[in-house]
Each structure stands twice: as structure tokens, then as C-alpha cells.
Amino acid sequence: MTETTPGKLYGLGVGPGDPELISMKSYRLLQESQVVAYPTGRAGGGNALSIVEPHLREDHIMLPMMYPATAGKVADSPEYPQLMTDFYDDTANEIAAHLDTGRNVALICQGDPFFYGSYMYWHARLAEKYDTTVVPGISSVMTGPVVLGKPLCHRTDTVTVIPATLSEEEIEARLKVADSAVLMKLGRTLPKVRRVLKRIGRLDEAWLVERATMEGERVIPMTDDSVEKAGYFSICVLPCKTPV
Amino acid sequence: MTETTPGKLYGLGVGPGDPELISMKSYRLLQESQVVAYPTGRAGGGNALSIVEPHLREDHIMLPMMYPATAGKVADSPEYPQLMTDFYDDTANEIAAHLDTGRNVALICQGDPFFYGSYMYWHARLAEKYDTTVVPGISSVMTGPVVLGKPLCHRTDTVTVIPATLSEEEIEARLKVADSAVLMKLGRTLPKVRRVLKRIGRLDEAWLVERATMEGERVIPMTDDSVEKAGYFSICVLPCKTPV
Numbered sequence: 001m002t003e004t005t006p007g008k009l010y011g012l013g014v015g016p017g018d019p020e021l022i023s024m025k026s027y028r029l030l031q032e033s034q035v036v037a038y039p040t041g042r043a044g045g046g047n048a049l050s051i052v053e054p055h056l057r058e059d060h061i062m063l064p065m066m067y068p069a070t071a072g073k074v075a076d077s078p079e080y081p082q083l084m085t086d087f088y089d090d091t092a093n094e095i096a097a098h099l100d101t102g103r104n105v106a107l108i109c110q111g112d113p114f115f116y117g118s119y120m121y122w123h124a125r126l127a128e129k130y131d132t133t134v135v136p137g138i139s140s141v142m143t144g145p146v147v148l149g150k151p152l153c154h155r156t157d158t159v160t161v162i163p164a165t166l167s168e169e170e171i172e173a174r175l176k177v178a179d180s181a182v183l184m185k186l187g188r189t190l191p192k193v194r195r196v197l198k199r200i201g202r203l204d205e206a207w208l209v210e211r212a213t214m215e216g217e218r219v220i221p222m223t224d225d226s227v228e229k230a231g232y233f234s235i236c237v238l239p240c241k242t243p244v
Numbered sequence: 245m246t247e248t249t250p251g252k253l254y255g256l257g258v259g260p261g262d263p264e265l266i267s268m269k270s271y272r273l274l275q276e277s278q279v280v281a282y283p284t285g286r287a288g289g290g291n292a293l294s295i296v297e298p299h300l301r302e303d304h305i306m307l308p309m310m311y312p313a314t315a316g317k318v319a320d321s322p323e324y325p326q327l328m329t330d331f332y333d334d335t336a337n338e339i340a341a342h343l344d345t346g347r348n349v350a351l352i353c354q355g356d357p358f359f360y361g362s363y364m365y366w367h368a369r370l371a372e373k374y375d376t377t378v379v380p381g382i383s384s385v386m387t388g389p390v391v392l393g394k395p396l397c398h399r400t401d402t403v404t405v406i407p408a409t410l411s412e413e414e415i416e417a418r419l420k421v422a423d424s425a426v427l428m429k430l431g432r433t434l435p436k437v438r439r440v441l442k443r444i445g446r447l448d449e450a451w452l453v454e455r456a457t458m459e460g461e462r463v464i465p466m467t468d469d470s471v472e473k474a475g476y477f478s479i480c481v482l483p484c485k486t487p488v
Contacts (some may be wrong), residue, residue: 013386015267023382024271025264059301112386113395115403120395120488127393136260136390138267142356142380149371149378151357151364158418159359161403174402226362244364 007034007104009095009130011119013112013137013197014051015215017233021143022051026067026135030055032107035098037063037091039118044092045215047233048108065091065099081095084121092125099130112137116163116184140235141182144209148219150239153180157240166234183236190230194222202238210234251278251348253374254395255363257356257381258295261477264293265387267461271377274299276318277350279342281307281335283362290354291458291477295375307349309334309335336369336434343374356381360407360428385426388453396484397424408433408480417438419482428478434474438466446482454478458471 010029010208015021022030028169030036038048044064068083071088098105101222111117126132141161145152153159158179162171163185165228183193186208197203206222210231220227259265266274272297274280284290288308300306312327317365340451344350357363370376387407389396397403404422406415407429419425419440427437430452441447450466454475464471466480 013382016380018269020272021267021268021380023259023265023267025262027268039295040479110288112382112390114389115396116398116401117395120398123395124488134390134393136265136382136386138249138257138356139386140381141385142257142359142383146356146357146378146380152359152363153405154360154364156407157360158407158410159405161405163402164399164417168401173420177418183418244368 003101004100007099007102007132009099009126009132009195010104010106011113011123011132011134012106012108012212013117013135014048014110015138016111016140016143016212017047017051019051019054021138021213022055022138023135026137027055029117030106030108031057031136032104033060034103035063035095035105037065037105037107040064042066047110050214051110052108061098062101063094065094068076074184074201082232087123088121089145092122095122096129097125099126108212112139115139115141140184140212140233143212144182144207144235144237145239147209147212147217148207148239150207151244152182152235152237153240154204154244155242157242164193168192172199175202175239176200178238180240184188186234187228187232190226190234191238193229194225205238205241206235207239208234209237248344248346250344250374251343251369253292253343253376254313255357255367255378256346256350256352256353257374257379258292258354258359259382260293260355260387260456261291261382263295263298265382266299267379267381270381273377274350274352275301276345277304278347279305279307279339279349281309281339281349281351284308284310291354294458295354296352305342306449307338309338325368328411332365332369336366339366339370340373343370351379352454356383359385361381370432382476384428384453384456387456388479388481391453391456391461392451392481392483394451394481395482396487397488398424399483399486401486408437412436413439416443419446422482424484425482429476430474430478430480431476432473434478435472437480438469441454441466443480447480448486451481451483452478453481
């Protein structure tokens with residue numbers, strides 16, 4: 001009897017949205033995988049899948065991993081943390097089952113896997129047991145300024161990255177002492193971020209970048225308060241203060 | 245008489261060091277360029293060039309742009325700002341001369357062009373006059389944690405990126421209020437950064453990542469004070485405090 005050599009786990013950053021912004025390494029490891037695992041919402045699809053779709057082969061085995069919820073009612077419930085733990089446990093088991101049969105699994109992650117990427121929750125469950133390679137990706141922090149056409153930082157500028165899901169007080173405390181900044185996870189938090197920027201006197205420097213390099217990309221000055229809600233894949237960019 | 249259509253300027257992020265971590269888009273635009281412009285030190289070569297070297301064609305026209313200085317005596321002199329202005333002006337003119345003859349110029353930039361990238365100084369001189377495309381790249385901020393094998397940030401963590409060339413007091417003020425952090429441009433500033441980390445009680449969480457994904461890559465705990473000087477392409481990573 002021969003033992004099956006387990007497959008390899010690839011945690012692949014696939015970049016911000018444009019399928020061409022995937023690295024050659026993530027592309028190659030995707031081709032060396034038999035299974036492509038991707039997070040998806042109830043509606044199916046998802047950004048990570050859209051990014052790699054042009055790069056898929058017909059014989060790729062697709063493994064959609066459906067989040068219990070990404071926002072709204074379920075996310076605010078007391079059961080949410082346990083729901084998510086169960087979700088990661090269950091889907092990690094599905095990935096492990098493929099790896100155990102000798103298949104390589106590409107777990108694709110929009111942006112970068114270790115920079116707010118949910119890949120890290122599967123990594124924590126699988127990387128010790130299986131041969132694992134993580135590939136960094138182009139983050140929206142770098143992509144937003146490029147889409148905007150303004151450098152984010154230079155020389156001695158510091159850059160502060162702030163999840164807009166923090167409280168208004170916490171965002172203000174951090175933005176007050178920031179040079180350049182990027183706010184992530186904007187969505188419903190847009191009015192809160194706008195209030196803070198106004199109070200600290202930097203509203204007119206700030207830009208909303210929605211769906212950078214994806215279909216429906218938009219760049220809007222934060223002063224435009226006709227926009228009350230941003231898509232979840234939006235960031236707010238405060239480029240460097242000092243001229244380049 | 246026919247007028248020559250000017251060539252296009254491509255500001256290409258080519259990633260952290262591994263030639264395979266270039267995006268498919270930067271790779272394509274490199275192939276669509278006749279000229280490859282790259283910053284280099286007095287010794288010649290340079291990281292940006294090493295990254296694209298495997299991707300070059302024999303008929304690529306190489307345009308090395310030699311910095312007057314990158315560190316040490318000249319950088320500290322009062323003439324330095326003017327030397328750099330002249331350097332960017334002169335080399336921008338060389339690029340423009342190629343563009344004017346209809347050649348596309350790929351200006352390659354290690355990491356990302358708008359994230360501490362010197363590309364921005366040429367962009368400021370050329371982008372208004374010439375058709376310009378900037379392509380983001382994988383930054384060392386994302387690569388360091390991947391090499392280290394530890395996620396940088398998740399959930400409501402903030403990330404503070406700090407050039408270690410700031411004063412000890414400024415670094416301390418920013419690190420004190422940071423969750424996750426990355427210090428850039430380490431080099432001779434290593435002992436200073438180590439002192440600050442010790443004072444704020446986070447030395448044992450911090451890692452030095454040298455030459456991530458390049459030849460000579462090293463990962464060293466910041467507690468190891470046998471290392472007194474880091475290479476210029478080193479970063480210090482403080483991964484997320486809360487467990488993933």
C-alpha cells in the first residue's frame with residue numbers, strides 16, 4: 001500500500017480587482033492547483049473569484065466557501081463569533097479533505113492574504129499540518145492612490161491605515177496625528193468618517209475610491225456629501241500633505 | 245511632413261524583489277516598452293533592475309539613471325536638495341527625449357510607485373505632458389509579514405507605517421499609539437528603533453525582515469542585538485497583537 005502525499009496549500013493574494021494585477025507567482029501557483037477555494041456571499045460569486053476567473057481552467061475543481069453573513073443583522077448578533085468559528089472550521093475541513101487526496105488547493109484572497117485578509121483564519125487552521133506557501137498581493141492601500149493619481153507618501157511621511165469600523169472617537173484620535181492615511185471598510189461608515197475629517201480640518205484633502213480597478217470604479221471627493229453610502233470595497237485616501 | 249506621436253510613460257511597480265512577484269500588467273507594459281528606465285547607485289545595477297532582468301528583451305534600450313547619492317556624506321550636505329532636483333530634472337529630460345521620438349518608456353520602481361517610490365518625482369515632471377499609466381505593485385509592507393509567516397493586521401487593528409529616518413521622539417510618539425506597525429528605511433537607524441521598542445515594551449513582538457524575497461533574505465527577532473546595522477532594504481514588522 002502506498003501513502004498519498006498530501007497536496008500543498010497556496011494562500012494567494014490576487015490583487016485589488018483587475019485580473020491583470022495578479023502576480024506571476026500567484027498565477028503560476030493557481031495553475032499548479034487542482035482545487036480553487038474562494039470565499040463567497042449568499043449571492044455567490046465574489047471579488048476574489050471575479051479576479052481569477054479569466055485565469056481558470058475547465059478542469060479546476062471549484063470550492064466556494066459561503067460566509068454565514070458579511071454585514072447586517074447576523075453580523076451584529078451575539079451568535080456571530082461562533083457562527084464564524086464554525087464556518088472556518090467546516091471549510092478548513094473541506095480544504096483538508098482535498099489536500100489529503102493529494103490535490104493542491106489555491107485559496108484565493110482579494111488584495112493581500114496577511115493584510116486584513118480572511119485567508120489568515122484558514123491559515124491558522126491548516127498551515128501547521130500542510131505544506132503551505134503564501135503569496136503577497138497588491139493591496140487597495142497601494143491601488144487607491146494610483147487610481148486617484150496622487151502619491152500616498154514620500155520622504156518622512158507616516159501612513160496610518162484605519163478600519164472605519166472603529167468608533168468615531170478612535171478614528172478621530174488616530175487621524176488627528178496622521179500624515180497620510182487610508183481608511184478601509186468604508187460602506188455604511190461613510191458619514192462618520194466625513195464628520196471626523198471635517199472636525200480635524202482635512203475633509204477637502206480626502207478622496208473616496210470605490211471598487212478600484214474593478215467594474216464600477218469611482219473616485220469622488222469626500223466633500224461631495226450627496227454620496228451617503230459607499231460600497232464595502234471602498235477606501236478613503238488622504239494623500240501626502242507635502243508637495244512631491 | 246508627419247508628426248511623431250509621442251510614446252507612453254509607464255510607471256511600473258515591480259514588487260518587492262522576487263521577479264515572479266511582478267504583476268501581469270507591469271510585465272505586459274514592460275514588453276510594450278522600447279525603453280526601460282531605472283534608478284541606480286554609483287555601483288550600477290540596483291534592485292529594480294534585478295527584478296525585471298529575467299523579463300528583459302535584447303532589444304530593450306536601457307536607461308540607467310544614476311543617483312547623485314543615496315546615503316552618507318552627500319545626502320547630509322546642504323547641496324543635497326538641489327543635487328536631487330537637478331538629477332530628477334536631467335533624467336526626466338532624457339526620458340522625455342525618448343518619448344518624443346515615439347518610444348514607450350517603462351520607468352520601473354521596486355515595490356509600489358506611489359508608496360515612498362521615487363517614481364513620483366519623475367511623474368510630477370512628465371505626467372501632465374505625456375500619456376501616462378501607473379501600475380501599483382506589491383509593497384514590502386505586505387511582503388514582510390508573509391516572509392515572517394505572521395499576519396500583519398485583522399478586524400479593527402490599525403496599521404502605522406513609519407519611516408525610521410524620523411527622530412527617536414517622533415517614532416516613539418507614533419509607535420506608542422500603534423496597533424500593528426511597519427518601520428521602513430531601517431539601515432543605520434536600527435539601534436534607535438530597538439531603543440524605542442524596548443521603552444514602549446514591544447521589543448519582543450518585533451521582527452527585522454531584510455531583503456524580503458531577494459537573495460540574502462533574513463528574518464531576525466529585534467531582541468537579537470548582535471545585529472547592529474540592517475541593509476537599506478530592511479523593514480521592522482510588528483504583527484497584530486490579538487490572536488487570529
